[in-house]
Amino acid sequence: MAKITYIEFGGTEHTVDVANGLTVMEGARDNNIPGIEADCGGACACSTCHVYVDAAWVAKMPPKEDMEADMLDFAYEPDPERSRLTCQIKVTDDLDGLIVHMPEKQI
Template sequence: MAKITYIEHGGTEHVVEVANGLTVMEGARDNNIPGIEADCGGACACSTCHVYVDPAWVEKLPGKDDMEEDMLDFAYEPDPARSRLTCQLKVTDALDGLIVQMPEKQI
């Protein structure tokens, strides 16, 4: 179980516990966190679960694969260093304390 902080674009924070094995996107969906739409349901076929990872966490996460890189091209204002798709981030104990911030909108 990992405690993850989701920060809405306007600054509202949601701190929730997410079970290991789920994705960061599923944690948002299951806890009704606004700002992560997840239109494709986690298939890495859209960019509507895009977030900006807190700078302190960027190097701690597994790298992006080619499919995630391609989908981030369609995200709203992607940041080459901090943008991630939450459907591609599998929750483990190592993600305890992760902080992600939602963009202004999802496209």
């Protein structure tokens, strides 16, 4: 189980426990966190679960697969270092304390 903090664009923080094996997107969906739409349901076929990983966590994240990197081209204002699709980040104990920031909008 990992405690993950989702920060809305306006600054509102939501810290929730997310079970290992789920994705960061599923943690947001299951806890009704606004700002992550996940239109494709986690199939890496859209960019509506885009977040900016907190700078302190960038080096600790699992690497992006090519499909995720390609889909990030469609995200709103992607950042080459910090942007990730939450549907592609599996929760493990190593992600306990993860902080993600939502973009202004999802497209």
